[in-house]
Amino acid sequence: MQLENLDYQILTDEKWFAFVLEQVLSNALKYTSQGTVKITAYEEADGLKISVSDTGIGIKAEDLPRVFEKGFTGYNGRMDKKASGLGLYLCKGICDKLGHRIRIDSKVNEGTCVDIFLEAERTGRSDLTKM
Numbered sequence: 001m002q003l004e005n006l007d008y009q010i011l012t013d014e015k016w017f018a019f020v021l022e023q024v025l026s027n028a029l030k031y032t033s034q035g036t037v038k039i040t041a042y043e044e045a046d047g048l049k050i051s052v053s054d055t056g057i058g059i060k061a062e063d064l065p066r067v068f069e070k071g072f073t074g075y076n077g078r079m080d081k082k083a084s085g086l087g088l089y090l091c092k093g094i095c096d097k098l099g100h101r102i103r104i105d106s107k108v109n110e111g112t113c114v115d116i117f118l119e120a121e122r123t124g125r126s127d128l129t130k131m
Contacts, residue, residue, distance in 0.1 A: 001036070001037050001039075002036055002037070003040075005040050005042070006039065006040070008041055008048060012098055016098060019090070020102070020116065021050075024052045024116075025037070025039075026087070027087065027088070027112075027114075028052055028053075028054040028114075031054070031057050031058075032054040032056030033057075035055030035056060036054065036055050037053070037054045037055075037056075038052070038053050038054070039052050040053070044117075046120055047117060047118050047119040047120040050115070050116045051114070051116075053114075054111045054112055055110070055111040056112060057108070058108040058111055058112055059104070059106035059112055060108055061108075063075060064104065064105075068088050068089055068092040070085065071084075072089070088104075100116055100117060100119070101116070101117040102115070102117075
């Protein structure tokens with residue numbers, strides 16, 4: 001695991017943001033049997049981007065548009081009998097409630113990158129108990 005450029009303080013809900021990071025990291029580790037998982041933060045014009053990238057098995061292009069759908073596991077999830085299809089669905093819902101954006105880019109046999117964008121001017125004010 002590589003950690004780079006993470007010396008930032010952010011304003012968000014600690015518990016729910018930690019859930020998102022833990023889920024994304026769990027997926028990266030689960031689908032990367034060889035290679036690396038890296039967490040990096042980048043300042044952008046409108047806020048901060050936190051990236052979790054891996055050199056794992058990747059996600060098929062036809063599965064990418066559906067990875068945030070409730071219950072969708074895609075090809076990789078069907079091969080891994082423990083996948084529920086709820087993790088990324090919950091991550092998307094939490095990010096939406098917190099006012100963050102989440103995006104996934106991936107290529108089969110090359111790896112996956114999950115970007116979480118925290119806008120400088122937005123803080124989530126939604127009620128996370130109503131998911």
